[in-house]
Amino acid sequence: xxxxxxxxxxxxxxxxxxxxxxxxxxxxxxxxxxxxxxxxxxxxxxxxxxxxxxxxxxxxxxxxxxxxxxxxxxxxxxxxxxxxxxxxxxxxxxxxxxxxxxxxxxxxxxxxxxxxxxxxxxxxxxxxxxxxxxxxxxxxxxxxxxxxxxxxxxxxxxxxxxxxxxxxxxxxxxxxxxxxxxxxxxxxxxxxxxxxxxxxxxxxxxxxxxxxxxxxxxxxxxxxxxxxxxxxxxxxxxxxxxxxxxxxxxxxxxxxxxxxxxxxxxxxxxxxxxxxxxxxxxxxxxxxxxxxxxxxxxxxxxxxxxxxxxxxxxxxxxxxxxxxxxxxxxxxxxxxxxxxxxxxxxxxxxxxxxxxxxxxxxxxxxxxxxxxxxxxxxxxxxxxxxxxxxxxxxxxxxxxxxxxxxxxxxxxxxxxxxxxxxxxxxxxxxxxxxxxxxxxxxxxxxxxxxxxxxxxxxxxxx
Amino acid sequence: xxxxxxxxxxxxxxxxxxxxxxxxxxxxxxxxxxxxxxxxxxxxxxxxxxxxxxxxxxxxxxxxxxxxxxxxxxxxxxxxxxxxxxxxxxxxxxxxxxxxxxxxxxxxxxxxxxxxxxxxxxxxxxxxxxxxxxxxxxxxxxxxxxxxxxxxxxxxxxxxxxxxxxxxxxxxxxxxxxxxxxxxxxxxxxxxxxxxxxxxxxxxxxxxxxxxxxxxxxxxxxxxxxxxxxxxxxxxxxxxxxxxxxxxxxxxxxxxxxxxxxxxxxxxxxxxxxxxxxxxxxxxxxxxxxxxxxxxxxxxxxxxxxxxxxxxxxxxxxxxxxxxxxx
Numbered sequence: 001x002x003x004x005x006x007x008x009x010x011x012x013x014x015x016x017x018x019x020x021x022x023x024x025x026x027x028x029x030x031x032x033x034x035x036x037x038x039x040x041x042x043x044x045x046x047x048x049x050x051x052x053x054x055x056x057x058x059x060x061x062x063x064x065x066x067x068x069x070x071x072x073x074x075x076x077x078x079x080x081x082x083x084x085x086x087x088x089x090x091x092x093x094x095x096x097x098x099x100x101x102x103x104x105x106x107x108x109x110x111x112x113x114x115x116x117x118x119x120x121x122x123x124x125x126x127x128x129x130x131x132x133x134x135x136x137x138x139x140x141x142x143x144x145x146x147x148x149x150x151x152x153x154x155x156x157x158x159x160x161x162x163x164x165x166x167x168x169x170x171x172x173x174x175x176x177x178x179x180x181x182x183x184x185x186x187x188x189x190x191x192x193x194x195x196x197x198x199x200x201x202x203x204x205x206x207x208x209x210x211x212x213x214x215x216x217x218x219x220x221x222x223x224x225x226x227x228x229x230x231x232x233x234x235x236x237x238x239x240x241x242x243x244x245x246x247x248x249x250x251x252x253x254x255x256x257x258x259x260x261x262x263x264x265x266x267x268x269x270x271x272x273x274x275x276x277x278x279x280x281x282x283x284x285x286x287x288x289x290x291x292x293x294x295x296x297x298x299x300x301x302x303x304x305x306x307x308x309x310x311x312x313x314x315x316x317x318x319x320x321x322x323x324x325x326x327x328x329x330x331x332x333x334x335x336x337x338x339x340x341x342x343x344x345x346x347x348x349x350x351x352x353x354x355x356x357x358x359x360x361x362x363x364x365x366x367x368x369x370x371x372x373x374x375x376x377x378x379x380x381x382x383x384x385x386x387x388x389x390x391x392x393x394x395x396x397x398x399x400x401x402x403x404x405x406x407x408x409x410x411x412x413x414x415x416x417x418x419x420x421x422x423x424x425x426x427x428x429x430x431x432x433x434x435x436x437x438x439x440x441x442x443x444x445x446x447x448x449x450x451x452x453x454x455x456x457x458x459x460x461x462x
Numbered sequence: 463x464x465x466x467x468x469x470x471x472x473x474x475x476x477x478x479x480x481x482x483x484x485x486x487x488x489x490x491x492x493x494x495x496x497x498x499x500x501x502x503x504x505x506x507x508x509x510x511x512x513x514x515x516x517x518x519x520x521x522x523x524x525x526x527x528x529x530x531x532x533x534x535x536x537x538x539x540x541x542x543x544x545x546x547x548x549x550x551x552x553x554x555x556x557x558x559x560x561x562x563x564x565x566x567x568x569x570x571x572x573x574x575x576x577x578x579x580x581x582x583x584x585x586x587x588x589x590x591x592x593x594x595x596x597x598x599x600x601x602x603x604x605x606x607x608x609x610x611x612x613x614x615x616x617x618x619x620x621x622x623x624x625x626x627x628x629x630x631x632x633x634x635x636x637x638x639x640x641x642x643x644x645x646x647x648x649x650x651x652x653x654x655x656x657x658x659x660x661x662x663x664x665x666x667x668x669x670x671x672x673x674x675x676x677x678x679x680x681x682x683x684x685x686x687x688x689x690x691x692x693x694x695x696x697x698x699x700x701x702x703x704x705x706x707x708x709x710x711x712x713x714x715x716x717x718x719x720x721x722x723x724x725x726x727x728x729x730x731x732x733x734x735x736x737x738x739x740x741x742x743x744x745x746x747x748x749x750x751x752x753x754x755x756x757x758x759x760x761x762x763x764x765x766x767x768x769x770x771x772x773x774x775x776x777x778x779x780x781x782x783x784x785x786x787x788x789x
Contacts, residue, residue, distance in 0.1 A: 203573070208668035211661040212473070214573035214595025214637055302474025302641075308574030352552045352582075354572035356593075 003456045005029045008417065010039065012055045012063040014383060016392045017406035021053035021383070023060055028413040031456035035409050053384035054376075061421045065387055066405035067099025067131075067414040067452060069394040071273055072165070072190070072249050072340035073365060075101075075133070078119045079108025084345040084434045086121060089365075090129045092343075092433035094452040094459035096366040097416035100132040100402055101343075102394075104165040105143065112138035112149040114157040121158075130452075130459035134160045134401065139178045139189060143167045148177050151185040160401050163190035165249065166315070166360075168226060170196065172233055179237045179244045188245035188271075188397060193230055193256070194316065198222035203356040205319040209283040213303065216356065218317045224255035231263045234270055247397055248272040250342050252316040254326035261335045271397060272330070273338035276371040277362050279327035281439065283318045285309070290443055293324035294380050310351045310358035311439040314344070328380045337393035339372055339386070341365045345435035363437045367426055369418065370445035377446055413456040422448040432460075467776045468587045470576050472598045473641045477618060477673060480645055482780055483771055484606055489784040490767035490774070494530060498788045502532030507777055510536040510563035512554065512579070513590070514545070514570045519738055520590050520599065523765030524567050530770055536563055551575060552582040559583050565776055568592070586776035594632050600737055601638035603768040604693070605646060607757050611733050612690045619674070620647030623729070625685040627717055628695030628745050629658040635737045636695060644674030652678045653685035654717065658701070682717050689728045691757075693735040694719040694746040710744045719746040724755065733757050 006028040013024040013036065023039040055063065075089035084092075093101055103120055105111030111120050121133040137159035141147045144167075151162055162182050169175045169191065182189045202218025204210035210217050227248060234246045251257055251272045260272045282293040288304030291297065312318060330336035344361025351358050364371075372386040381389075391405035403412050423444045428436055452460040472480075493501055509528040513521055528535050536558065545554060551570070555578075558566060565586040568576045573595035580587040591597040614620045624643055630636045630652055643650050652662055659678065666676045679685050686692055702713060714720070724732055734746070734755045742748040751758055774785060 206661065208661075208665045211665040212637070214593050214634060216594075217661065303471055305468075305470075305577070305580065308577040310578075349550070352578070353550055354570065354578060355574040356572045 003030055004458070006453070008062070008064060010060055011417070012060045012420070013407050014053050014063065014065050014387045015407040016066065016384070016388045017404050018408060019049040021049070026064060026407060028453065028456055031413055033407060033409055033411050033413050036407060050382055050384045053387065054382055055420065061419055062450070063418045063420045064407060065097070065416050065418065066391045066407055067416055067454065068097045068369060068390040069402065069405060070098055070101040070341050070343065070365060071338050071394045071397060073101045073103055073343040074106065074345065074361070075103050075120070076345060077107065078116065082434075083347045085124065086129060086133060087123050087125060088432070088434040090131045091460070092431070093131055093365050094454070095432045095449060095462070097369045097418065097449045097452055098131065098365060099414040099452065099454050099459070100134060101365070102134045102136050102160060102398070104163060105136055105138040106166050110138045110143040111135060112141050112143070114153055117154055117157050117159060130454045130457055132402065132454070134158075134398065136160060136190065137162045139164045139169060139182070140174065145169050145171060145174060148174070148181045151181050151187070155185045155187055159187065160398050161187045161190045161247070163192070163249070165190065165192045168192050168194045168196060172229065175230065175233050176237050179234060179246060180241050183241045183244040188247045190247045190249050191230055192250065193223055193226035193248050195222045195226045198225070202317065203313070204286055205283050205317040207283060207320055209286055213286055213307065215286070220253040220255060220319065223251070223316050224253050224259060227251065227256040227259045231259055231268065231270055235268060238268060245269045249340060250275050250278065250316060251336070252278045252319055252327070253323050257326050257330040257335055261330070261333070264335065271337045272335065273340035274327040274330060274336045275342045276339060276364055276368045277314060277318065278316070279324055279331070279339070280371045280375055281312070281318050282321045282324050284321070285312050285318060285439060292374060292378065293321040294328070294375065294378050297321065308355045309439055310353065310355055311362065311437045311441070313355060313358040313360055314362050315360035328375060331381060331385055331389050337389070337396065339368065339389040340394070341368045345433055346437045347435055351437050361437065362439065363433050363435050366431055366433060367438060367440050367445060369449065370424070370447040371440070373420065373447035374445060413453050415453050416449055417451040419448045419450055420446070424448050467779055468580050469598050469772050469776060470580060470587065470589050471596050472601050472638050473596065475641065475645060477645045477647070479780065480605060480642060481617070483602055483775065484609060486775060486784055487602070487606055487767045487771035489787065490770035492787045493770070493785065494767060496788050500530045500532065501785055501788060503785050504528070504531040504533040504773060504777055507533040507564045507773070508536055508562050509533045509565045509567060509773060510538050510558045512538050512540065512558070512566055512568045514540050514575070515591070517569050517590070519762055519765055520569060524590060524769045526766050527769035527773055530766065531773055533773065536561065551578055555579045555582040559585065565773060588772055588776060591634055593634065594637070595634050596638045597634040598638055599765070599769050599772055600635050601642040602772070603761060603764040604639055604735060604737070605642045606764050606768060607735065607760050608691055609646070611757065614647070618647045619643060622648045622690045623651065623688050624648045625651050625653070625689040625692040626695065627653050627682050627685050627692065627719065629697045629701060630654045630662055630695065631658045631660060632698070632701070633695050639693070640676060644671050644676060647673045649675045650677070651685040651689070652676065653680065653682050682723060683727050686723060686728045686732070689732050691733045691735060692719060692724065692728060696737065696739065696741060697745050699741070710741070714744055717745065719750050721747060721750055721753065724750065735761055738762065
């Protein structure tokens with residue numbers, strides 16, 4: 001990896017730590033940002049952050065953001081390196097503008113030991129990665145939901161959180177035990193909230209699209225009833241252990257987000273994230289309709305030849321447009337602190353099967369920023385909100401395990417340069433991940449990453 | 463030669479397109495009645511039957527249809543093939559393509575399987591029923607039978623009331639029939655036990671129809687009131703237990719197509735359909751199934767010309783001149 005000196009003249013800088021955006025020149029030498037010279041002088045920070053971060057028509061096309069941080073990704077190592085490994089993951093992440101990612105422990109075997117935790121982040125080649133990987137430990141032994149994993153040892157080995165992602169902890173007593181043990185170990189529990197009894201055999205969100213396509217329904221209440229239960233247990237545990245923290249990942253229904261909103265208002269330490277696909281797509285995509293969920297729909301459409309695309313099969317499932325709107329509203333009002341990709345690469349053979357038999361998951365880390373920028377271009381999210389959701393929001397949950405995502409002199413030169421007006425079309429030829437199971441293949445997306453630096457080293461250049 | 467033509471769905475077919483299909487099927491019926499009973503229009507076609515789910519009527523009528531058009535038949539036996547060793551649908555379809563199949567007829571227990579086949583295959587794919595989703599040729603043959611018996615003066619089903627009663631949730635037949643019947647202008651009423659009609663209220667509310675109408679009603683009597691035709695759907699006995707719907711006798715009393723109920727509420731000339739196989743004495747009484755109202759055997763017979771038309775249109779396109787009846 002080269003560490004060239006860089007001078008970025010008159011770019012649109014967005015610094016979510018300083019809450020400042022505007023035209024500036026940024027200098028990088030070695031691994032650090034050495035100077036940032038704002039064109040409008042040193043005064044204009046803060047007050048107009050939320051509205052002022054959006055560039056105007058005459059502002060520079062090239063934008064610099066701190067390198068993005070993902071709270072939820074699967075690098076498939078160990079166990080499924082045919083789908084992805086940390087090296088292909090790091091290339092994909094850098095292409096997506098990411099400099100850090102938390103890796104979920106649904107590896108094979110599950111990351112419930114220090115040995116597997118190490119194997120999750122160790123490149124086979126031995127070469128240093130151009131990003132920071134933060135392992136998440138299994139919350140229970142084998143992710144089986146029977147016994148709490150040895151969290152203290154796992155945290156000592158680098159785990160930044162614990163989760164049984166994909167295997168909800170159904171036993172309420174064990175859920176309370178994990179919350180308490182995670183608090184003692186100083187990490188949050190990240191929970192995939194789902195009642196597997198209610199969602200059993202579900203193929204698509206319960207609703208008119210599932211019914212029309214004859215797909216087995218996955219009811220919204222399978223998620224929001226689990227969310228409500230998890231919040232109830234957190235309330236009981238937090239009464240004894242105030243440090244207990246619960247983060248609910250990939251929430252997808254309006255009702256789930258409302259439960260979190262109410263719990264936060266009551267002072268509970270519960271946070272949540274939403275995914276790019278849940279905020280921007282809807283179940284209408286299953287009909288072959290490729291339309292952002294904020295655009296008005298045509299209810300007269302019929303399934304096209306592109307219907308039943310298994311790259312849309314994901315858990316929780318894509319839902320109605322109103323649920324996508326609820327995801328965006330949750331980001332705007334701060335209920336959701338992060339956009340997390342749930343990057344879930346799968347090999348062709350796991351996706352080129354009948355819709356109901358396809359593996360759940362979307363490979364999303366290369367398109368996440370573009371999807372967020374599409375929402376921003378439509379006026380659904382401010383640039384300030386989306387940058388916070390991709391940087392400071394996740395960083396806050398990780399409590400100092402990362403350098404602050406800022407663009408200021410003396411900070412590590414971990415940043416992404418984006419051409420905000422250029423568009424690109426995801427395809428096998430331009431995606432760097434090993435698996436390309438994304439429903440956005442062939443869809444024109446705004447925002448082209450030109451350069452990603454990780455501590456001054458070029459992680460991606462295009 | 464037209465571009466690749468599939469018959470994956472009837473969702474979205476317009477009344478003029480449906481009329482065109484009915485006209486081709488009518489021509490096929492004439493071919494069947496001709497002295498030779500067959501033509502050789504599709505002699506350059508190889509039709510592969512890929513049935514992942516049991517079928518009597520659909521499979522046999524597709525086989526008969528392929529023969530009547532002179533097509534070569536690749537009768538693929540899923541149970542004795544490498545599918546048992548875990549070969550995927552996509553790989554199986556690619557194998558059939560490599561062996562020269564030009565058309566694949568797919569029956570599958572999962573919704574959307576024919577779309578997967580269409581992606582992996584350069585020829586034509588005909589959906590012979592996919593899970594709960596669609597059964598295009600069944601809906602087309604039902605439409606042909608209904609148009610023959612209860613059409614309005616313009617040949618459509620405008621103003622005709624059609625009741626569909628029973629297990630809607632698991633029925634690909636009802637999903638496809640809703641598209642074709644409303645496109646033909648019919649007013650459709652749906653009724654069934656609450657657990658087996660779940661979601662249809664929202665679905666109907668979400669649809670904007672340019673022709674015909676759909677209403678979900680609470681009882682079989684309401685659905686059948688003034689009906690010109692009534693379709694009973696098969697109820698699987700295991701579902702009666704699973705959904706705690708009580709005994710088959712209770713089901714018959716509440717939802718069964720009985721002569722007493724038809725005589726009391728339906729139009730006097732109301733005709734009765736059933737996609738088969740029937741549970742006589744449960745969703746339909748034997749005297750109805752075999753009585754003068756019944757169109758059940760006509761539905762079965764209609765399967766051959768309807769599927770001949772499907773194969774022929776797949777090969778030649780919807781706008782080609784219809785096949786010539788041999789003299």
